[in-house]
Amino acid sequence: MNAVTLVQDGAGPLPRRRTVAVRVGSVTVGGAAPVVVQSMTNTDTADVDATVAQVAALARAGSEIVRITVDRNEAAAAVPKIRERLDRAGVDVPLVGDFHYIGHKLLADHPACAEALDKYRINPGNVGFKDKKDRQFGLIVETATRHRKAVRIGANWGSLDQELLTRLMDENARSESPLEARAVTREAMVRSALLSAGRAEEIGLPRDRIILSAKVSAVQDLIAVYRELARRSDYALHLGLTEAGMGSKGIVASSAAIGILLQDGIGDTIRYSLTPEPGGDRTLEVKAAQELLQTMGFRSFVPLVAACPGCGRTTSTVFQELARDIQDWIAASMPEWRRTYPGVEGLNVAVMGCIVNGPGESKHADIGISLPGTGEQPTAPVFIDGRKAMTLHGPTLVQDFQAIVQGYIERRFGAAGRDAAE
Numbered sequence: 255m256n257a258v259t260l261v262q263d264g265a266g267p268l269p270r271r272r273t274v275a276v277r278v279g280s281v282t283v284g285g286a287a288p289v290v291v292q293s294m295t296n297t298d299t300a301d302v303d304a305t306v307a308q309v310a311a312l313a314r315a316g317s318e319i320v321r322i323t324v325d326r327n328e329a330a331a332a333v334p335k336i337r338e339r340l341d342r343a344g345v346d347v348p349l350v351g352d353f354h355y356i357g358h359k360l361l362a363d364h365p366a367c368a369e370a371l372d373k374y375r376i377n378p379g380n381v382g383f384k385d386k387k388d389r390q391f392g393l394i395v396e397t398a399t400r401h402r403k404a405v406r407i408g409a410n411w412g413s414l415d416q417e418l419l420t421r422l423m424d425e426n427a428r429s430e431s432p433l434e435a436r437a438v439t440r441e442a443m444v445r446s447a448l449l450s451a452g453r454a455e456e457i458g459l460p461r462d463r464i465i466l467s468a469k470v471s472a473v474q475d476l477i478a479v480y481r482e483l484a485r486r487s488d489y490a491l492h493l494g495l496t497e498a499g500m501g502s503k504g505i506v507a508s509s510a511a512i513g514i515l516l517q518d519g520i521g522d523t524i525r526y527s528l529t530p531e532p533g534g535d536r537t538l539e540v541k542a543a544q545e546l547l548q549t550m551g552f553r554s555f556v557p558l559v560a561a562c563p564g565c566g567r568t569t570s571t572v573f574q575e576l577a578r579d580i581q582d583w584i585a586a587s588m589p590e591w592r593r594t595y596p597g598v599e600g601l602n603v604a605v606m607g608c609i610v611n612g613p614g615e616s617k618h619a620d621i622g623i624s625l626p627g628t629g630e631q632p633t634a635p636v637f638i639d640g641r642k643a644m645t646l647h648g649p650t651l652v653q654d655f656q657a658i659v660q661g662y663i664e665r666r667f668g669a670a671g672r673d674a675a676e
Contacts, residue, residue, distance in 0.1 A: 267550070268519035273490045274462050278404050279348025279372035281318050283465060283523045284490030288553050289516065290523040291543045292319035292492075294352070296536060299336070300328035306339045308536060313347040314589070315537035316544050316555055319523065321350040321375060324357070330364035337370040348372035350406070354380050358393035368397050373404040373465075378450040379413040391450065395457045404463045405454065406492055409446040411439070411470040418442050418449075440475060443468040444482045451489055464489055465523070469496035473511040484520045493521040500529040505542050513546060556588050557601035560619060562608070572651075573607035573625045579652050580605055580659070595667035603659065604637075613637070621662050623655050638662060 275285025283290050293312045297304040299322050309320050324330050337349060350373040353360065357376055361368045374394060381391045398405045409415075419442040426438045433441075447466045454464060466489045468479045476495055483491060495511045498504035508526045515521050524546075526539040544555040561577035580603065591598045604615050604622030616622025616637040623646070625634045633647040636658060646654050 267517045267552075271484050271488075271519045273488050273522055274464075276404050276462055276465055276490045278319055278350070278465075280346060281348055283319075283404075283492075287522070289521060289547055290318045291316060291540060291547070292321065292350075292523055292525050293317040293536070293540050293543075294321040294525065294527075295323070296530070297322075298329070299323050300326075300332050302332050302335050302339065305332070305336050306343075309336070309340060309347065309349070310343060310345045311537055312540055313345050315540040317347065317537075317540045319348045319350060319373070321352050324351040324353055324360055324367065324371075326356075327360065327363065330360040330367040333364070333367040334370040350375050353394065357381065358390040358397075361394060361397045368401050368403070371403060373406060374398050375406040375408055377408050377410055377413055378446050379410060379415045388453070391453065392457050395454045395459050398463065399458045399460075402463075404465060405459060406465040406467060407447055407450045407454065408467040408469065408492070409443050409450075410468075410496060411443065411475070412496070414439070414442055415446045418446055436475070440479050440482070443470065443479050444486065447483060448487060451487070461489070465492050466490070467492040467494065469494050469527075471495060471497045473507055476511045477514055480515050480520055481518065484518075490522040491520060492523045492525070494525040494527050496527055498527045498529070500531065504528040508542065509546050513550060516547075516550060516552065554599040556599055557584050557603055559584065560602065560604045560606075560615060560622075562606050562615070565608075573605060576623070576625070576652055576655070577605040580655065583656055591663065591667075595663055598663055598667045601663065601667075613642075617641075620666075621659055 273284040275287060276283045281290055295305055295308045295312070297308050299305050305322060309322070312320050322333070322336070324333060333349070333351065340347070349371050351367070351371040352375045354377060357374070376391070376394055378391065381387060381394065395405065419439065422438050422442050422445070423435070426432045447468050451464050451466055455461060466483060466487070468483055470476050470479060473495065480491060480493065493512050493515055495508045498508045505526065505528065508528070512521065512524050524543050526542045528539045528542065530536055530538065547553040548555055548558065559577065559581045562573070584603070602619045604619035606615050606622065606624040609624065609626055613624050613635065616624045617640045619637070620639065622637045623634050633645060634651060635645045636643050636655065
């Protein structure tokens with residue numbers, strides 16, 4: 255046996271579970287397509303101006319599908335106007351209509367709404383009750399089939415089919431080895447989604463127009479339910495922790511649950527259901543979803559900026575200000591960079607605070623800068639592709655580093671750089 259055992263490569267994520275590919279407008283969900291980021295507005299859909307503005311903001315932030323509430327006649331009547339306004343503005347993001355209770359009636363009474371939407375989202379737990387349930391579910395599915403639209407059948411912990419849950423609870427109570435009530439509820443979630451999908455296919459909705467979700471608000475429940483859904487079916491799956499919460503709690507909980515499932519190869523589209531601060535930025539849920547996918551290595555959206563957390567060697571705020579300014583500048587530049595420099599989203603930038611790990615981390619990045627730490631003049635070596643290229647100092651250090659990054663991007667991702675690579 256060798257005296258030294260090398261660290262082996264990590265196993266990495268499991269291969270993506272192969273699912274049926276579903277077209278939602280111009281976007282493919284499932285199959286071999288990348289995991290799709292989606293979001294939802296919180297405007298009154300009947301307010302066309304406000305909804306168009308928020309959909310456009312979410313799309314600019316990177317949401318590839320946007321869901322809007324369609325809860326009454328005024329909202330349904332507004333949907334075609336919203337689609338038309340977005341199209342005129344060049345925002346071609348697919349729109350999903352979120353229907354509850356009276357979706358069958360709204361779609362029937364507003365055929366222009368049914369046509370303008372790219373997907374319908376229905377919850378088998380509240381599409382109708384008792385003898386009306388199957389009929390109203392069928393009417394929505396028939397409308398989707400006629401208009402060739404995708405449907406997300408979304409079971410939800412907070413509005414689960416009570417008839418199904420009661421029946422399963424009764425069966426469990428009679429069992430020789432009864433399960434905990436929570437386990438029975440998880441099973442009801444899975445069955446609700448799968449039974450509804452089966453009914454939709456029987457009515458005539460093709461398998462390649464069905465997406466399933468089973469959203470709960472507890473991390474371990476979500477993981478268990480989706481693992482079981484993935485084991486029992488090949489439908490495309492939408493992941494999301496419902497009612498995730500506000501701020502860091504919502505982001506951490508969603509990331510934990512969705513990240514574990516993605517690592518398992520489960521999930522075709524994701525949403526962070528974050529509670530925004532009053533008057534807060536709705537696009538935070540899009541940014542959080544993108545950052546999860548990028549940090550896990552599934553997709554690239556913007557250049558990553560690595561920055562040290564700071565310690566007693568970095569009591570100066572120079573590196574913090576530099577990291578903030580560079581990150582803000584990159585975010586502001588990305589809309590233009592995406593058009594001009596294909597592939598720039600894969601760039602790695604390091605902004606480090608002191609000489610302990612700074613030079614090494616900067617060398618590992620495509621381009622990095624390392625400040626000297628506390629009590630010294632801001633003199634900082636810059637590393638490009640693993641080699642020290644120059645040293646910056648003085649009051650224009652931020653602007654000088656930005657210029658170096660911009661030049662690097664132009665050389666590597668501009669037309670001349672692409673021609674040289676070919």
